[in-house]
């Protein structure tokens with residue numbers, strides 16, 4: 001997906017989020033890559049200007065718009081298009097705990113979409129997030145009970161698909177550290193989640209991975225890992241106290257209280273990334289849906305299984321940004337939680353900031369923080385193009 005040669009670059013005017021974290025009126029020019037980021041020398045009134053932000057990056061998203069990663073290529077294309085309309089320009093289709101062959105089939109589906117040149121009109125897909133089956137059978141959350149142990153053979157089998165970019169492991173499982181090290185050697189971000197481990201086990205796991213140069217992360221901090229107490233800090237305490245681990249937060253205000261989010265931000269500055277953990281019902285409004293073969297009811301934006309267990313969210317990243325700002329986080333910092341931070345967590349150096357030479361993945365918002373236009377590698381996603 002490259003521009004025809006000699007196409008003059010497009011330009012956008014608005015408030016630019018500069019790599020240093022400053023918002024400044026100016027002009028951005030781009031083809032498939034960003035070519036120029038030019039703040040005005042005599043700054044005019046910024047009021048009423050659109051906000052030009054680096055495109056959002058979602059490292060944990062199961063579905064949306066009626067499609068799910070487990071459906072295969074069709075579902076993956078559907079979710080990539082739905083989330084692109086909400087500002088997401090890069091994502092990792094995320095698997096759910098299912099019988100082994102189905103997990104492998106889903107990973108091969110992600111491979112097929114990537115080999116096919118990506119999704120026309122959708123977010124860029126840079127790999128998959130393998131969430132389960134290497135998780136605790138006692139901390140499933142909304143995952144179906146198909147957990148397995150992360151044996152070297154199974155780890156090798158998923159790595160062979162060449163598509164896993166992030167993984168979630170429960171550190172207390174036999175073989176989890178060896179598995180984490182194998183994933184890290186393959187460049188995979190290693191997440192701690194769906195776990196009943198104590199803080200000591202999580203800290204030992206993170207230390208072993210950190211010593212091997214791994215990028216580590218909390219898989220949806222607070223959810224499916226128990227809480228924090230002074231005497232029993234649990235996985236959330238261990239993850240926040242580790243100065244290297246990134247932390248995913250589902251900021252729909254249902255999975256995590258805004259104060260829980262602010263606590264994470266205070267404890268882990270520059271390491272909090274917002275995710276959707278969205279399921280297929282995202283973008284479809286209230287009604288009946290499905291997650292991992294289980295019926296789900298969505299009411300007032302809350303998705304639950306029949307027994308009341310919180311299922312995946314129906315969040316989109318534009319709404320997560322608005323929730324962060326509503327919680328009191330300055331817009332530049334909130335935007336980084338959706339771009340520069342997730343990019344760093346995955347080791348992606350070609351995106352995540354407005355900088356010449358990086359991909360022209362751009363999310364343009366109105367002053368009320370609603371999405372106006374989205375560009376994936378310079379291509380507009382929405383039909384009502386403004387520039």
Ligand SMILES: [Zn+2]
Nearest residue numbers: 060094131277
């Ligand atoms: Zn998930």
